[in-house]
Amino acid sequence: MVPLTRIEEIILLSVWRLQGDAYGLAIRRHATELLNQQLSVSAVYIPLERLKKRGLLRSWESSPTEKRGGRRKRFFAITKDGWQALNQLRHMQQKAWDNLPPLAFED
Amino acid sequence: MRTHPPKIANWILSAFMAADHQAIIGDMVEEFEDNCEQNGRFSASFRFWLQTLQLVPSMLIMQIIWSHIMLKNYLVIAWRNIRKHKAFSAINIIGLAIGMPVCLLVIIIVHQQRQMDRFHHAPEDIYRVITNAADKTIGYRNDVASTPGKLLPALRDQYSGIETGVQLSSFYGNALIDNQPIALRGFYTDAAFFELFNFPLEKGAANTALTTPYSAIISREAAQRLFPDAPAYGNTLTFSFGEVKITGILADLPDGEWSHLAADILVSQATIAALGARGYRVPDANDWQYHSTFYTYLRLAPQTSPDEIEKHLAAINQANLRESDRFVYHFSLQALQDIPFGLELVNKVGRVMENFALYLFLIIGTIVMLPAVFNYISLTVARSLKRAKEIGIRKVTGAKRSQIIVQFFVESMIMALLSLLPATLILYWLLPYFNQFDFAEYVVIDWTTDYSIYLFFIGFALLVGLLAGLIPAFSISSMKPVSILRGISKIKGFSALPLRKVLLVIQFTLAIFFMTITNLVYQQVQFMMNADYGFNMQNVLSVDLQDTSYDRFREALLSHSGIESVSATSAMIGRVYAFPDFPVRLATSPDPQKMVRFSIDNYYLDDFGYVFLAGRNFSDAFGSDTASAVIINETAARRLGFTQPGDAIGQALLFGENQEKRIIGVLKDFHYSRLHTTIAPVLLEWQPADLGKVMVRIQPGNLPERRHAIASAWGKTSAEGRLLNYQFLDDFVLGAYNDSRDIATFLAIISGLAIFISCLGLLGMVIYNAETRMKEIGIRKVLGASIGKLVMLLSRDFIILLTIAIVIASSLASLFIANVFMAQFTYRISLGPLLFLSGISIVVILAVSTIAFQTLRAAATNPVAVLRNE
Numbered sequence: 001m002v003p004l005t006r007i008e009e010i011i012l013l014s015v016w017r018l019q020g021d022a023y024g025l026a027i028r029r030h031a032t033e034l035l036n037q038q039l040s041v042s043a044v045y046i047p048l049e050r051l052k053k054r055g056l057l058r059s060w061e062s063s064p065t066e067k068r069g070g071r072r073k074r075f076f077a078i079t080k081d082g083w084q085a086l087n088q089l090r091h092m093q094q095k096a097w098d099n100l101p102p103l104a105f106e107d
Numbered sequence: 108m109r110t111h112p113p114k115i116a117n118w119i120l121s122a123f124m125a126a127d128h129q130a131i132i133g134d135m136v137e138e139f140e141d142n143c144e145q146n147g148r149f150s151a152s153f154r155f156w157l158q159t160l161q162l163v164p165s166m167l168i169m170q171i172i173w174s175h176i177m178l179k180n181y182l183v184i185a186w187r188n189i190r191k192h193k194a195f196s197a198i199n200i201i202g203l204a205i206g207m208p209v210c211l212l213v214i215i216i217v218h219q220q221r222q223m224d225r226f227h228h229a230p231e232d233i234y235r236v237i238t239n240a241a242d243k244t245i246g247y248r249n250d251v252a253s254t255p256g257k258l259l260p261a262l263r264d265q266y267s268g269i270e271t272g273v274q275l276s277s278f279y280g281n282a283l284i285d286n287q288p289i290a291l292r293g294f295y296t297d298a299a300f301f302e303l304f305n306f307p308l309e310k311g312a313a314n315t316a317l318t319t320p321y322s323a324i325i326s327r328e329a330a331q332r333l334f335p336d337a338p339a340y341g342n343t344l345t346f347s348f349g350e351v352k353i354t355g356i357l358a359d360l361p362d363g364e365w366s367h368l369a370a371d372i373l374v375s376q377a378t379i380a381a382l383g384a385r386g387y388r389v390p391d392a393n394d395w396q397y398h399s400t401f402y403t404y405l406r407l408a409p410q411t412s413p414d415e416i417e418k419h420l421a422a423i424n425q426a427n428l429r430e431s432d433r434f435v436y437h438f439s440l441q442a443l444q445d446i447p448f449g450l451e452l453v454n455k456v457g458r459v460m461e462n463f464a465l466y467l468f469l470i471i472g473t474i475v476m477l478p479a480v481f482n483y484i485s486l487t488v489a490r491s492l493k494r495a496k497e498i499g500i501r502k503v504t505g506a507k508r509s510q511i512i513v514q515f516f517v518e519s520m521i522m523a524l525l526s527l528l529p530a531t532l533i534l535y536w537l538l539p540y541f542n543q544f545d546f547a548e549y550v551v552i553d554w555t556t557d558y559s560i561y562l563f564f565i566g567f568a569l570l571v572g573l574l575a576g577l578i579p580a581f582s583i584s585s586m587k588p589v590s591i592l593r594g595i596s597k598i599k600g601f602s603a604l605p606l607r608k609v610l611l612v613i614q615f616t617l618a619i620f621f622m623t624i625t626n627l628v629y630q631q632v633q634f635m636m637n638a639d640y641g642f643n644m645q646n647v648l649s650v651d652l653q654d655t656s657y658d659r660f661r662e663a664l665l666s667h668s669g670i671e672s673v674s675a676t677s678a679m680i681g682r683v684y685a686f687p688d689f690p691v692r693l694a695t696s697p698d699p700q701k702m703v704r705f706s707i708d709n710y711y712l713d714d715f716g717y718v719f720l721a722g723r724n725f726s727d728a729f730g731s732d733t734a735s736a737v738i739i740n741e742t743a744a745r746r747l748g749f750t751q752p753g754d755a756i757g758q759a760l761l762f763g764e765n766q767e768k769r770i771i772g773v774l775k776d777f778h779y780s781r782l783h784t785t786i787a788p789v790l791l792e793w794q795p796a797d798l799g800k801v802m803v804r805i806q807p808g809n810l811p812e813r814r815h816a817i818a819s820a821w822g823k824t825s826a827e828g829r830l831l832n833y834q835f836l837d838d839f840v841l842g843a844y845n846d847s848r849d850i851a852t853f854l855a856i857i858s859g860l861a862i863f864i865s866c867l868g869l870l871g872m873v874i875y876n877a878e879t880r881m882k883e884i885g886i887r888k889v890l891g892a893s894i895g896k897l898v899m900l901l902s903r904d905f906i907i908l909l910t911i912a913i914v915i916a917s918s919l920a921s922l923f924i925a926n927v928f929m930a931q932f933t934y935r936i937s938l939g940p941l942l943f944l945s946g947i948s949i950v951v952i953l954a955v956s957t958i959a960f961q962t963l964r965a966a967a968t969n970p971v972a973v974l975r976n977e
Contacts, residue, residue, distance in 0.1 A: 024134035041158050042165045045131055061130060067140065069112070071133030 002056070002085040008047050010034055012086055015057060015076045023062075023073040024048070048076065056082035110143045112136055113152050116159040123166045135159075177510070181517040188494075188518060189525070195490060198871040199483050200526045202864045203571065206479035207530030208537055209857065210472040214563050217468070219365070220447035220460050226364040227305045229406075232270070233443040234413060236403040236420065237452060241435045247686070252452040254438065256392030256401040258423060266419040268411040273299040275402040275456075276390050278374050281830055282344040284333055288830055291329060291344075293370030294402075295379050303406050304368070310340040311355025317373065320381035324355035329371040347830055348382055363557050367446060367457025395427045396434055399454055405440070413440040471853075474621065475860050476571065478614045482868030483519060483575040485607040489875050491583045502588040511584035519576030520569055527568040578606070608908055611872065614865040615912035615950065616919070621858035623920040623946035627928065627936075628851045634936045635844050640681055641777025642715035646671075647836040648817065649679055650801040655825040657708075657798055663820035669806050669813045674714040675798035677706035680779045681840035687787040693747055694759035694767065700746050702739075702788040703779065706797035712738070712774070714804060720744075720752040722772030725793040733793045738772040743788030760790075768792070778934075781843040785933040802836065862950055866957050869905065873958050877901060877965035885970035897966035902958045909954055913947055920946075 004012070014030040015022040028044045051057040062073040078086075111117075112135070120132045135158055142151035189196045224230060236258060238251045259274045276295045281288035300306070301313035308316075309327060316324050323344065330339035330353075344351045351374065360366065383389040390400035407416060420438035428435075441449060451461040491498075498511060652660070652675070661673045678685070683705075690699040709725040709732070720741060725732045737760060741752060749755040752773035759767050776786050805813040821831045877884075884897055892900075924938060936942075 024131060025137050028134070040161045041131060041135060042162055045128075046165065067137060068133040069117070069136040071129050071136065073133060074130035 002054070002081070002088065004085055004089055005047070007031075007043070008051055008056075009086070009089060011044065011047050011051065012056065012078060012082055016078050016083075016086070020075075022076045027076065051082070052076070054081075055079060056085055110140060110148060110151075112139045112155050116156050120159055120162070120166075123170060124162075128169070177513075178517075181514050182521070184514060185518040185521045189521065192490065194874060195486050195871060196522070198867050199479075199486060199522050200529070202479040202482045202867045203523060203526035203575075204529040204533065205860055206475040206864055207526060207568075207571070208534040209475045209860070210567060211530060211534050211564055212538075212541060213468040213472050214567055215560060216460070217448075217465070218557075218560055218563055222363065222365065223447050223459065224304075224366045224368075224443055226361060226366075227303075227443075230443050232407050232409070233303065234405045234407060234416070234440040235443065235446065236405065236438055237441050237450070238398050239437040239439070240398055241437075242688075243433055243435060249453045250450050251398060252454045252456055253399055253401055254403045255395050255398045255427075255436075256390065257395055257427065258401070258420070258438070259403045261423045261426075262405075262416075262419060265423075266416075268408050268415055268419070269405050270408045271299055271303040271406040273297070273303045273404050274376070274392075275300070275368070275404070276379070276400045277456075278372060280346045280348075280372075282333060282346055284345075289333060291325070291371040293372035293374065294368070295374045295376050297376040300373065303404060304366075306366070307358040307360070309356040309358035313355070316355035317375040318377065320375060320377040321349060321351045322354040322375045322378075323351045324357055324373045325353055326357045326369075326371050327359055330356050348385075348387060351378070367459045369457060395429075396432055398434065398436070402456060413442070416440055471857055474617065474857055475864070477617065478861050478864040478868060480571065480575045481610040481614050482864065482871060483522065484578050485610045485868060486871045486875070487515075487519070487575075487579040488582060489607060489872065491579065491586075492879075494583070495586060498583060498586055499588040502586075508584050512580040515580035515583060516573065516576040519579070520572030523568040523572035523575065524565070527564060531564065582606075607872065608904075611869065611905075611908050612912045612915070614861075614868060615909055615954065616916045618858065618862040618865045619913055619916035619947055619950045620919050620923075621854065621861055622950055623916065623943055624923060625851065625854040625858045626946045627920075627924065627938075627942060628847065628854055630936050630942070631928075631932060632844055632847045632851050635782045635847070635932075635934075636841050638778070638782055638934065640840070641775060642681075642717050644681055644715070644837045644840055646805050646807055647715075648803045648805060648813075648833045649836045649839065650803060650817065650821070650831070650833040652799050652801050653825070653829050653832075655821070655829065657795070657801065659824040660801060660820060663823050664801075664803060664817065667816035667820065669809065669816050671804040671806050672710065672714045673804070674710035674802050675708045676711055676800050676802060677794070677797040679800060679836065679839055680705060680707075680777075681836065682843045683780050685780060685787075689790065691760045691762055691790065694761055696748070700743070700788055702743055702790040704790045704792065705779070706792050706794040708793060708795070708798055711802065712791075714802070717777060718775040720773045720775050722753075722756045722770070724772060732771070733795060735768050736771045736793065737768045738774060738791040739770055740774045740786070740789040741776045742786050743790060744773045746788045781840075782934040783932055803833075862953060866953050869954055870957050870961065873901070873905065873961040876904075877961055881965070881968070881973045884965060884968070885973035888966075888970040889974070894963070894966045898959065898962045901962040901965060902955075905954075905958050909951065913951070917943055917947070 010031050011027060014027045014034070018026055018030060024045065027048070028039055028041070031044060032039050048057065048059075052059055056079060057076045058079050059074055059076045062075060064070050064072045117132075117136075120135070121129075124132060135155060139151050139155045142154055224233075227233060235252070236254045238254050239248060240251050241248045256274065256276075259272050263269060263272050273296060278293045278295050279290075281290055283289075294300075297317050298314050300317070301308070308324070311324060316322060325333070325339060325344075333339060333344070334342060339353055340356055342353050344353065357370075357373075379389045379392070383391075391397050392401065405416065407413065417438065417440055420440075424436055424438060447459055448462045448465045449459075451463050455461075501511060502508075650660075657675055661675075664670045664673050683703075685703045685705075687701040687703045689702050689704040691702055692699040707725070709727060712719075712724050722738070725736060725738070729736070739747075739755065744752050744755045747755060747758075749758075755770045755773050758770050760770060761767055774789075774791075778784075778786065779789060803817060817833065818831055821829075825831070880901070884901075887897060887900075920943065928935070
């Protein structure tokens, strides 16, 4: 079981959802939307680097365009390991949620 | 219209973001552009700045990680290079490790001097008054650490700006414990001492302990020495002048702290007046001309500048100035922190070094370190040919020049740090030997427990590394990759041969120069210690007469069979700091001549074997010799205008206005002072009242018995409580050369080290030279060259360089001898070519054997071994 933090999970899922358009800014925007809170630049890029280092993501760079101050885009895609890590997490969560007894609160 | 993100923020990002994170900036710029369209430029800029600032911490971390990676790379490469070239690394490390200990010692001493008196409250407000005293009679100026005793009271009473002032005067006495004298050094002072300085008291009250006469505070260490078993506080000490009550004990200073005012004993100031009232000769605090005993320390009030106080001092000086005074003063303030490595002062207090010592240390440190650093430079530059390919490949694969420079610096610094460890061990091992030098007393704190010193050591090693790496780093990194990779043989002139030759010549010039100087000083010291002083000083004990009767003491001494003869003088002739300051003139001439004046008795000259050129000795037979006869030396006779010594006999000399004495004898010149001093005109009188030193000539052998005889004669004739104080005259006279002897020994060590290190470097160069020419040697051998020819071929360059060094060093040494040595020593060894030859030959023998050893080995190699693999 590969442990994932909540932000890593959200980033992986964002990359998956964004498909071929998963570059830094798009990921950050999507994650911001999901979490409903502003994310700083490093809050996204540092987990991205970490996930890449652990082999859950792979990345490549586009050719530079005139936009963006002439700088390249770095695109990300999920690897098989990344997909497995997400699946394992989901199974664990499902197992934890399955057949929970009903709760009664005294109001 | 396109919008651009804020320039400064953008620059920060581009400059500090690692190269592979440029996409992040792209994202930020894109977001900025979008924001501009949606929310306007201001809001977009604000967000961009915010994001940039948020990135600063992570950018910094990335920078550190990045440089860490490069540093690791530098270290690995440096380590590999050091291990790969073992002979070169060994030569460099040994050279540096041998050069360093002397420098480390200097660092210790300088560091400890700087630590002086830092424990006082606000030490920056504490000043010492120093006196520049000009002697009108002999035109001699001195900076003196002490002041007239009247200065402090005048300053305190008439002027503001002083918070506290304290006066110290030296105390030196022997306390009698079970009839054994124990020497105690310290000061007379009062309660202000503890107000001004923060010396902690273990027992006693600072404000009252020093109020009454005959009370004293002693140090804890002295207390243990004096009273190992009994409590010292409240006890009494017995001095020759009486009993002193111990009213306080000084506590030890905190670890690592020391003071130049460290004392065994502090005696109450009131004791001076009490002793004076009893007829003892004590320093006179009211005599404005008496400036050699009282030390004045001041704590200035806040917001008072030292200039103000100096103005007050000038005013006091003006008020006390008299036309008839012998000394003219100028006072100034010396800050407490400026005392270590400050002005050279007469009457200095404590174990403080002067600025002169600092310069000397810097020179010595340079002399030993320079050859080692030169070794590193020449060997590294020589090796650069072999490393050229490495550098070329590095450059082609994208190394910046700065990175190559850093690489070389890292290598040299590692080399220096590696040498630091053995250097420190050598220092540990050598320190006991350093202790035999006088300056060892300046190592006041146990440096092995003061860990901050090791930081200075490391800093020093890094500095050495930086200096050693400077030339290699810049010259090697400037190579062009194309020319390197195309073929090393094509880059002519890169071998930096002139540089290496120059360095080698400098090294050996220094080595030969210092060897010659060492030899010179050593022979001069030998000469001085064996010189004929003009009198026989062997087997003579000099006894301080004090207030004992000379005639009775003499008689008591002569009753013992072991005592050969007894005579008396006013001073320890042979080592007297005497200036010709006593004016006399011939009755027939108006010009006064200044002379050195001593008193002797009628036995002294015969007893010591002085040679009369004319005339006679003092004698009882004439009855009037004590009142009206003088004996002069040869120089005095010449100055007075007599070409023949005999002409002076019977001439009248006028002392002042009305006293007249007749010359009865002329002595051959003798050395009354150490041999550094030129013999001046000397005037000898027979003034029984001035005879303070009794010269007891004993028969050689059975010293304890002779000592006993003197002690018993002293016991019979001296007053109660007078301590017998004597020493051997020749020990005392020759003791004047201890300094010079220390210097000679120290110079010998330093030049020995410099030569050894230089020879190491030479060895490295010869090894390198032979290695690179192995094939050439092989081919020459095959073609029939003899070993002798090959040795000649390999060593010719070095021999030429050595010859150049010899020529330069000899001329430098001659200059030194003519300008410094000749001026220092009036009476000196005869200077001949032999003196130079011995110094040169030592260096040449060492250097030539170094060269011969390696070249012979190279020349003897079987050519098959070198040529087979071509």
